[in-house]
Amino acid sequence: MKYSIALRTIIVKEIFRFVRIWPQTLLPPAITTALYFLIFGKLIGDRIGTVNGATYMDYIVPGVILMSVISHSYANVVSSFYSTKFQRNIEELLVAPVPSWVILSGYVSGGIIRGLLVGLVVALISMLFDDIVINNLTITLSVAVLTATLFSLAGFINAILAESFDDISIIPNFVLTPLSYLGGVFYSVSMLPGIWQTLSKGNPILYMINAFRFGLIGVTDVNIELAYIITGGFIVLLASISLLLLHKGIGIKN
Amino acid sequence: MNALSIRNLRKTYNNGFEALKGINLDVEEGDFFALLGPNGAGKSTAIGIISSLVNSSSGSVSIFGHDLKTDLSRAKSCLGMVPQEVNFNQFDTVRSIVMNQAGYYGMARKLATQRTEYCLKQMDLWDKRDTVSRRLSGGMKRRVMIARAMVHAPKLLILDEPTAGVDIEIRRSMWKMMQSLNESGTTIILTTHYLEEAESLCRNIAIIDQGKIVEHSDMASLLARINIEHFVLDLAEPLDKTPVIPGYQLERVTDKVLNVEVPKKLGLNQLFVQLSALNIKVLSLKNKSNRLEQLFMDLIDTSTAG
Numbered sequence: 145m146k147y148s149i150a151l152r153t154i155i156v157k158e159i160f161r162f163v164r165i166w167p168q169t170l171l172p173p174a175i176t177t178a179l180y181f182l183i184f185g186k187l188i189g190d191r192i193g194t195v196n197g198a199t200y201m202d203y204i205v206p207g208v209i210l211m212s213v214i215s216h217s218y219a220n221v222v223s224s225f226y227s228t229k230f231q232r233n234i235e236e237l238l239v240a241p242v243p244s245w246v247i248l249s250g251y252v253s254g255g256i257i258r259g260l261l262v263g264l265v266v267a268l269i270s271m272l273f274d275d276i277v278i279n280n281l282t283i284t285l286s287v288a289v290l291t292a293t294l295f296s297l298a299g300f301i302n303a304i305l306a307e308s309f310d311d312i313s314i315i316p317n318f319v320l321t322p323l324s325y326l327g328g329v330f331y332s333v334s335m336l337p338g339i340w341q342t343l344s345k346g347n348p349i350l351y352m353i354n355a356f357r358f359g360l361i362g363v364t365d366v367n368i369e370l371a372y373i374i375t376g377g378f379i380v381l382l383a384s385i386s387l388l389l390l391h392k393g394i395g396i397k398n
Numbered sequence: 399m400n401a402l403s404i405r406n407l408r409k410t411y412n413n414g415f416e417a418l419k420g421i422n423l424d425v426e427e428g429d430f431f432a433l434l435g436p437n438g439a440g441k442s443t444a445i446g447i448i449s450s451l452v453n454s455s456s457g458s459v460s461i462f463g464h465d466l467k468t469d470l471s472r473a474k475s476c477l478g479m480v481p482q483e484v485n486f487n488q489f490d491t492v493r494s495i496v497m498n499q500a501g502y503y504g505m506a507r508k509l510a511t512q513r514t515e516y517c518l519k520q521m522d523l524w525d526k527r528d529t530v531s532r533r534l535s536g537g538m539k540r541r542v543m544i545a546r547a548m549v550h551a552p553k554l555l556i557l558d559e560p561t562a563g564v565d566i567e568i569r570r571s572m573w574k575m576m577q578s579l580n581e582s583g584t585t586i587i588l589t590t591h592y593l594e595e596a597e598s599l600c601r602n603i604a605i606i607d608q609g610k611i612v613e614h615s616d617m618a619s620l621l622a623r624i625n626i627e628h629f630v631l632d633l634a635e636p637l638d639k640t641p642v643i644p645g646y647q648l649e650r651v652t653d654k655v656l657n658v659e660v661p662k663k664l665g666l667n668q669l670f671v672q673l674s675a676l677n678i679k680v681l682s683l684k685n686k687s688n689r690l691e692q693l694f695m696d697l698i699d700t701s702t703a704g
Contacts (some may be wrong), residue, residue, distance in 0.1 A: 146504070153501025157494075164489075232485040236546070239449045240502035241471040241481045398411065398443075398452045 147246045153249025154237075155257070162220055162258045169220070169258065170265060172210045177266045180208050180271040184330060196331050196363045205270045206357035207329030209218045210291060212266045214349065215316065217259025217292040221251050221299030222312045229303065234396055244390035248383070254335065255296025256289065265290055276360060280379055283368065284359030290353045290375045295320075298381035304386070304395040333365045348374050399463060401476075401585035402448065403553045407457035409443050409609075417443040419609040420457065425602070427462070427553070430580045431587045432600035432617070436698055440609040441589050442482070448556045449479040462553055468580035475503065475600070478552030480543045482559045492523055495531060498548050503550040517545040520575070533685055538567035540671040545573070553577065557589045561595060573599060593690040597621070607698050621690065624662065628686035634679035643672040657686060 162169040181201070187199030205363070228234045237247055258372035270276070277282055298315075306312045327349035333341050344350055345366075358364035389395065402425040409450065417440045425431045431652060435441045446452030448459055459466045464473035486495045491521060493514060500510035517559040518524045521541040527532065531542060540560055547555060556578065561569040569592075576599060582584050590596055596603065596617075605613040611621065638654035644668055647659035672682060 149506065150502050153498055157498055167527045226485075230485060232481075232483070233487045234482065235451055235479075236499055237502060238451055239474065239477065240499065241474040243471075243506070244500050356436050361688075393453055397450075398445060 148240045150244050151250050155253045158254025173262045173267050175235050177208050178269050185273055187312040198361055198363050200359050201274045206360040207353050209266045210265050210352055210353050210356045211324045211329050213259040213292050214264040214295045216262040217255040218267040218295040218299040221255035221296045222303045225251050226306050226312050244387055248386050249372035252296040256292040259292035271283055279362035280359045287359055295381050302390045323347055327353045399427050400424045401461045405458045406453045408655045410455045417609055421611050427585055429585050430600045432596035432603040435606035439604055439606045468546055476553045478547035478555040480547045480557045484539050492529050492531055492542055493527040496549050497544045500549045513549050514532055517548045521545040521697050537564045554585045559591050597690040605697050613697050627660050629658045629683050630686050632681045641676050658686050
């Protein structure tokens with residue numbers, strides 16, 4: 145492929161970046177999620193009993209893993225691409241014969257790889273507290289990859305449009321985190337009163353978490369096919385917006 | 399073939415500022431070309447458009463015959479760009495900055511490694527290859543940017559004020575390096591505020607002011623237009639008053655220093671004959687200002703008045 149070397153260069157650079165700063169990128173999710181599993185899963189979970197037929201620990205493990213995938217794939221791309229813009233080394237890519245789709249693919253791949261790596265770290269931590277037998281490996285992996293792709297793309301758009309470091313923290317803090325917590329990480333939507341159940345079904349993260357939960361432990365509140373359609377639809381939409389922004393040079397060219 | 403050809407290039411920013419008002423410019427292959435202009439004249443905008451960092455409003459740019467709109471990839475492959483300000487990742491090592499750039503240009507790893515070594519050695523940076531770039535001096539950072547721009551062996555190299563803020567020793571070594579690159583066949587476009595740099599290095603010149611090209615010619619014929627040169631004379635003995643010599647304009651700066659305006663048609667010989675006749679002994683003389691600087695100021699003043 146004509147641009148494979150350029151693509152590989154961006155991906156390798158991105159991997160080196162987050163591995164070089166592993167105490168900031170890989171260690172914190174291990175500690176945070178270990179505390180989640182200990183406090184919510186063990187200490188409180190033992191008193192809760194079962195949710196949709198699964199132990200509470202079994203129930204929260206998929207949600208916590210996918211929540212980590214979401215936040216880290218997003219964080220990787222938004223911080224890396226915004227720093228590239230801020231330090232103006234985006235110019236290295238813009239002067240070179242690198243098409244927009246290669247730039248996008250490179251940064252999104254970096255986000256996917258970090259998201260999945262963090263997901264793996266959290267999954268390994270969960271094994272200290274719980275024994276999970278994977279229900280469907282294909283669904284588990286495909287939902288994780290698609291979710292990481294979607295949120296890497298979202299991070300990319302955020303980075304392109306951001307004009308300050310404040311702008312790259314607003315979406316993760318005020319949109320992503322609430323939507324993740326309200327997306328059924330710690331509870332089943334069937335436990336909510338009517339109106340809240342309906343509102344929750346407008347939250348796309350709910351579909352991804354439940355599809356991932358189905359892949360891992362065979363329990364879900366949503367239709368799996370619908371979850372794939374929603375995730376795929378958002379990926380197409382966000383990829384198109386990203387390419388349009390890059391093509392027009394919005395946020396990166398004068 | 400022209401290394402660079404610009405036709406009717408215009409740029410109006412979103413705030414309505416018209417940075418380029420339809421400029422035309424040709425730079426021949428193999429040339430060492432000076433693009434000069436005061437701050438805010440439109441130089442950086444023009445260079446930004448050529449290097450795909452700024453979108454033009456209208457007009458065309460082609461690099462070695464490859465149009466930026468229809469043949470962007472080939473046009474970019476011919477171009478190396480050394481920006482005014484440091485724009486590499488300051489947490490990367492010198493080698494990885496240059497290697498990554500080679501990767502963006504699609505160079506296979508083996509060739510990229512060889513070219514990186516060659517360029518870093520050319521820039522006298524090989525010993526610093528594993529140094530994190532933020533630890534380098536200002537002059538070294540500029541040389542890293544030149545090595546990075548050269549790694550894909552571009553046919554056209556644009557250097558945007560490469561010697562700004564570096565000491566005279568580094569500046570002279572960079573002049574040598576630029577001359578050597580040009581002699582090896584690389585077309586160079588140089589922007590600088592040091593006009594003696596442009597005068598001594600460049601064969602052709604364009605001056606841009608208020609978004610328009612106000613001068614585009616070869617350096618020799620531009621300098622030949624100078625009718626009056628300004629000199630400063632250091633005298634052996636103090637003078638009480640300013641001497642009067644017909645045809646020359648003299649001004650006493652201190653009792654032992656004279657400023658003289660020398661019309662080209664009269665020359666210096668006649669001046670010295672007259673000074674000797676007045677028993678004024680001159681110890682040394684120097685140009686009051688760089689020759690190109692005077693022309694530059696005249697052209698800019700004319701453009702502003704127009």
